[in-house]
Amino acid sequence: MRFHFPIFQCPPQAEALRAEVRAFVAEELAAGLWQRGGDFASHYDAAFSQRIGARGWLGMTWPRRYGGHERSMLERLVVTEELLAASAPVAAHWIADRQSGPLLLRYGSEAQRGEFLPRVARGELFFSIGMSEPDSGSDLASVRTRAVKIAGGWLITGRKVWTTFAHLNHFAIVLARTGEGGESRHGGLSQFIVDLKAPDVKVRPIVNMAGQSEFNEVILDTTFVADDRLVGEPGNGWQQVTSELAFERSGPERYLSSIRLVESALACARERPTPRVREALGRMTAKLIALRTMSIAVAAQLQNGETPNLEAALIKDLGNAFEREQIAVFRALGAELPRRSDEYLLALAEATISSPSWTLRGGTREVLRGIVARGLGLR
Amino acid sequence: MTVAPILAVDALVHEAATRAFGDLAQRWFSHDLGREGMLAAVEQLGFTDALPSPDGRDAWPTAAAIIRAQGRSAAPIDMALLLATGDRAGSISQPPGAYACAANADAPDSPATLAALSLGRCLQIDAAMEAALELSLQYVQDRKQFGQALAKFQAIQHSLALAAEEVAACSAISDLALACAAREGILGARMSALLDAAAVVVGRGVDVVYDVCHQVHGAIGFTQEYALHRHSLDVLRWRDHLQLLRGGELRCAERLGDAALEAGSVWRTVTSVMKLGDSHD
Numbered sequence: 219m220r221f222h223f224p225i226f227q228c229p230p231q232a233e234a235l236r237a238e239v240r241a242f243v244a245e246e247l248a249a250g251l252w253q254r255g256g257d258f259a260s261h262y263d264a265a266f267s268q269r270i271g272a273r274g275w276l277g278m279t280w281p282r283r284y285g286g287h288e289r290s291m292l293e294r295l296v297v298t299e300e301l302l303a304a305s306a307p308v309a310a311h312w313i314a315d316r317q318s319g320p321l322l323l324r325y326g327s328e329a330q331r332g333e334f335l336p337r338v339a340r341g342e343l344f345f346s347i348g349m350s351e352p353d354s355g356s357d358l359a360s361v362r363t364r365a366v367k368i369a370g371g372w373l374i375t376g377r378k379v380w381t382t383f384a385h386l387n388h389f390a391i392v393l394a395r396t397g398e399g400g401e402s403r404h405g406g407l408s409q410f411i412v413d414l415k416a417p418d419v420k421v422r423p424i425v426n427m428a429g430q431s432e433f434n435e436v437i438l439d440t441t442f443v444a445d446d447r448l449v450g451e452p453g454n455g456w457q458q459v460t461s462e463l464a465f466e467r468s469g470p471e472r473y474l475s476s477i478r479l480v481e482s483a484l485a486c487a488r489e490r491p492t493p494r495v496r497e498a499l500g501r502m503t504a505k506l507i508a509l510r511t512m513s514i515a516v517a518a519q520l521q522n523g524e525t526p527n528l529e530a531a532l533i534k535d536l537g538n539a540f541e542r543e544q545i546a547v548f549r550a551l552g553a554e555l556p557r558r559s560d561e562y563l564l565a566l567a568e569a570t571i572s573s574p575s576w577t578l579r580g581g582t583r584e585v586l587r588g589i590v591a592r593g594l595g596l597r
Numbered sequence: 598m599t600v601a602p603i604l605a606v607d608a609l610v611h612e613a614a615t616r617a618f619g620d621l622a623q624r625w626f627s628h629d630l631g632r633e634g635m636l637a638a639v640e641q642l643g644f645t646d647a648l649p650s651p652d653g654r655d656a657w658p659t660a661a662a663i664i665r666a667q668g669r670s671a672a673p674i675d676m677a678l679l680l681a682t683g684d685r686a687g688s689i690s691q692p693p694g695a696y697a698c699a700a701n702a703d704a705p706d707s708p709a710t711l712a713a714l715s716l717g718r719c720l721q722i723d724a725a726m727e728a729a730l731e732l733s734l735q736y737v738q739d740r741k742q743f744g745q746a747l748a749k750f751q752a753i754q755h756s757l758a759l760a761a762e763e764v765a766a767c768s769a770i771s772d773l774a775l776a777c778a779a780r781e782g783i784l785g786a787r788m789s790a791l792l793d794a795a796a797v798v799v800g801r802g803v804d805v806v807y808d809v810c811h812q813v814h815g816a817i818g819f820t821q822e823y824a825l826h827r828h829s830l831d832v833l834r835w836r837d838h839l840q841l842l843r844g845g846e847l848r849c850a851e852r853l854g855d856a857a858l859e860a861g862s863v864w865r866t867v868t869s870v871m872k873l874g875d876s877h878d
Contacts, residue, residue, distance in 0.1 A: 220730070221765040224602035225776040227873060236868065290598060303864040480863050491858050493847075499857045500850030504797035506867045508770040515769070522599045536762050584755070591754035594734055594761055 220594060221532060223515035232293045239300040242273065246306075254305035254478055254561075255568065258471040259382055259579065260432055263307030264344070270301070271341025276315045279521075280323055285336030291521035295514065299470040305478045309383065314338045316469065317462045318345035318391055321409075325450030325458050330411070334389075348378045348392035348412065348436065349459065356585045358393070359403040359456065363438065365394040365410060371444040372396075374410060377437050380579075384414050384421045384434040392438070393459060396452050407455030411447040412438070428571045461525065466580050468516035468530035473509045473537030475576055476544045476569040482562040483548050486555045494554045498547050505540050509533065531581065531589040538577045545569050603873070604776040610659050614666035617642055622672035632689040635674050648680040648713070649783070657779040664717050668724030668835075671827035677717025677835075681710055694821065696830045704842050711842060712783045715792045718839040719771040722799055722832055726764050729810040729828040733757060737813050753813055760809035763802040770795045773871065781874045790856060790870045793849035796839055800846040803836050 228236075246252065246266075255261055270276060278294040280286025301308050319338050322330050337343035354360045363376025374394055384390060390412050397406030414421060418441045423431035450458050480502050487495040512533050519526045548555075548566060555562070577583045591597050621638060624630035630638070639645060644663050649656035660680050667676040679688035682705060705711045734757065737747040747753050774791040781787065807829060811818045818825040843849050857866040 220727075220761055223765060223769040223772070225604040225769075225772050226600055227603050229600070233872065290600065292600065477864060484857060484861070484863060488858055488861070491854070493851060496854035496858065497847055497850040498854065499863060500793075500853030500855075501797055503853040503857050503863050503866055503870075504770075504794035504850065506863065507773065507791070507794045507871060508766045508798045510867060510871060511769040511773045512766065518600045518602070532762050532765060535758075536766055587755040587758040588751075590758035590761060594754075594757060596734070596737070596748045596754045596757060 221529060223512045223529065224518070225511065226292070226514050226518040228292050228296055228514070229290070232290070232296045235293055236296045236300055239275075239297055242270075243300065243304040243306060247304075252307050255564070256305065256307070256309070257475045257572070258302065258308050258312045259575075260309055260430070260572070261305065261307040262309040262383060262386060262432075264310045264341075264386070266307045267311040267341035267344070269341070270297075271311070271339060276311055276341050277319055277335060277339030280319065280335060280339065284323070284331050285339035287339075291517045292514070295470070295517040299474070299510075302470050302474040303477055310344050310386070311338070311341055312471075313347055313382070313387075314343065314345040317347075317465045318389075320465055321391065321449065321458060321462055324461065325409075325454075327446065329446060330449070334411075343389070344383070344387040346381050346384045346387045346390040346414065346436075348381060348390035350378065350380045352377055352379055356582055358459070359399065359407070361393055361395060361407070363392065363394040365396045365408060365443070367396070368442075371442055372410065372448065373440045374412070374438045374443055375440050377435060379424065379435050380433045381421075381436045382433045384436050385423060385431075387414060390414055390436060391449065392436075393455055396455075404456040406453055407459070408452045409449040409455045409458055410443050411449060412436075412441070412443060416441065418442070426575075428568075460527065463527045463581075464516065464520060464525055464530040466530070467534040467586075468513055468520075468526065470510070470513055472534045472580070473506065473513070473540050475541045475572070476565070479544055479548055479562070479565040479569045482559060482565045483551070483555055486557055486559050486562050490556050492554045495551060498551060501547070502544060505543075509537050509540060512536075528589060528593040531586045532593075534581060535583055535586040535590065538583065541569075541576050542573055545573055604772060604779060605658060607658055607662060610662045611666070614644070614663045615669070617644075618666040618670035618672050621674070622670040625672055632673065635672065636685060636689050639674055639676075639679075644676070645679060645683075645685075648683070649778075654779050654782050657775060657783075660717075661720050661775050664720045665724040668721035668831065669728045671725070671728065671824070671831055677714060677721050681705075681714035681717050691834070694826070694830065696833055698837060709783050712778075712788050712792060715796070715839060715842050716771070716774055716778055716783070718835050718842065719767075719774060719792070719795045719799055722803065722835045722839065723764065723768045723771050725828045725831040725835070726767065726803065726806045729806060729825060729832065730757070730760055730764055732825050732828070733760070733810045733813050736818075740815075747813060756809045756813060760806045763805045767795075767799045767802040770798045777873050785874060787870050787873065790853060793843060793852050794870070796843045796849045797846055797853070800836060800840060800849075803832055807832060 274287045275297045277286040278289045365372040365374045392410045392412045396408040399406045420437040422435045424433050425431045516526050516529050647660045664676045673693040675688045740747050774795050777791050817823045857863045860866045
């Protein structure tokens with residue numbers, strides 16, 4: 219078997235947690251604290267992130283000495299999938315909790331862990347990703363941002379783009395060239411923690427086609443970054459960046475982006491469901507079961523200390539295709555949905571206009587299929 | 598703290614069955630073995646005793662390993678039918694090398710047999726798709742056009758990646774149904790929803806895999822002399838039968854949709870169907 223996704227179950231304590239999260243979501247909605255909407259990369263609410271931090275739902279798998287809660291990846295999965303399924307405002311903490319924190323835990327210095335992780339776990343400190351550049355998208359090894367060593371630190375010069383919420387978040391982890399790349403171009407890259415509020419860091423909004431400015435251009439011009447803000451070893455950036463990928467690509471955010479569309483369609487059809495609507499909802503249910511089975515397997519493998527990057531790429535490609543399919547299916551249903559609620563129409567419009575980004579962010583469809591092909595021995 | 602998978606694959610059974618069915622298939626295709634001989638050999642190996650009783654659970658992983666090994670080998674003895682129904686004559690009655698859309702085949706009356714046969718079909722289909730994919734991966738390495746192996750073309754790489762993704766998704770959902778049978782029994786509360794879900798996912802997955810594997814093979818894949826057709830015909834036949842057993846892909850989807858409407862949420866239906874009961878309930 220080329221790719222194997224063993225069957226795991228969420229343990230009883232994780233299922234107990236699911237009930238807690240659902241009750242919390244119901245309370246928050248009843249109190250009118252937020253509306254369902256957006257996704258992990260757009261629905262931002264720093265106060266919400268603080269509230270779930272206070273519940274112990276951020277930094278869940280990290281050691282207690284860094285403010286974590288020493289729970290399992292499967293418990294973390296339950297919390298993240300329930301918040302996504304509720305279309306809750308998770309965007310503020312999402313990157314910090316999902317990948318910046320684990321990166322610092324693995325490669326960061328003791329001082330960095332002590333300084334950043336407890337605040338991330340409390341939902342007070344948010345990170346952005348500083349990878350893409352105007353001329354470096356899928357071909358990440360071609361980044362041109364340079365960091366030059368000087369006494370006491372580094373001077374970084376370059377432009378980062380598509381830096382989601384750089385205007386609101388506190389720090390970005392910036393990938394920069396510090397030396398020669400060698401033939402593979404994977405050498406000579408390093409990661410730095412850059413303070414987005416520093417006066418010599420310019421953050422400019424990039425307005426997307428939906429008219430929103432969630433992502434930004436971040437301009438660094440001989441920006442000074444102290445030695446203690448280098449993450450891991452200089453020159454080890456490529457390995458560090460790729461170690462984030464299994465966290466980045468396998469999670470439920472890769473197949474739940476349009477769950478609100480599905481659930482709001484169900485709500486519209488509940489009184490008089492036509493056979494076509496029943497079929498559409500059933501197809502979504504079936505595909506979700508398959509995707510979630512695979513996603514749980516990757517969470518369990520991460521818990522067991524494995525690095526299932528290949529499996530994660532595979533899930534993301536399938537999951538994104540599924541998210542796209544939902545839009546086509548529900549749009550085609552038209553009047554089969556008797557009373558199309560405002561909630562449904564909003565979800566349909568939001569999903570339709572956001573959908574091009576789904577198969578780009580976190581690895582394009584083409585890059586992912588290339589990774590899968592390499593796993594098949596074709597490259 | 599590590600977590601253990603709930604479905605243990607018995608490596609010894611898997612290896613023994615893979616070798617045995619590989620041998621049987623080879624002897625069959627070299628005209629060294631007849632159909633009765635194949636049935637006798639399978640009985641002698643003890644493979645016919647592997648069917649779990651309706652309330653038996655522990656035997657399912659072994660039965661699944663046997664069914665998968667046969668499904669991968671293209672040996673023309675229908676182990677899903679044999680293990681689910683005990684129908685010895687039926688298990689060797691399928692004319693090899695032929696395909697016709699199944700007519701209104703009778704679904705077994707017993708719910709346990711119906712579920713066991715549905716699960717067996719899913720496992721067989723996954724295994725045969727894997728075999729077709731393996732052949733395709735080998736073929737594109739060997740075959741050269743425009744001065745290079747087909748495997749070097751990005752269009753070919755991406756097509757096969759897509760097929761492999763579908764095979765992975767189909768295997769995952771079939772394995773989940775298998776884990777349910779091994780934990781809750783074949784008449785467990787979640788079994789029929791999981792089998793409906795598997796039938797929907799596998800039904801679509803076959804379309805992609807059948808298309809891609811033949812496309813990358815070119816005309817040779819469409820011949821009797823090359824092995825791909827054996828796996829393709831198995832996949833098509835077994836999918837037809839799976840759909841007949843469950844009333845068709847649309848009805849499977851409708852039933853799942855009804856469960857979601859009843860629960861008021863697709864997501865809640867997904868999490869509840871996937872939360873398998875304890876093996877000692």
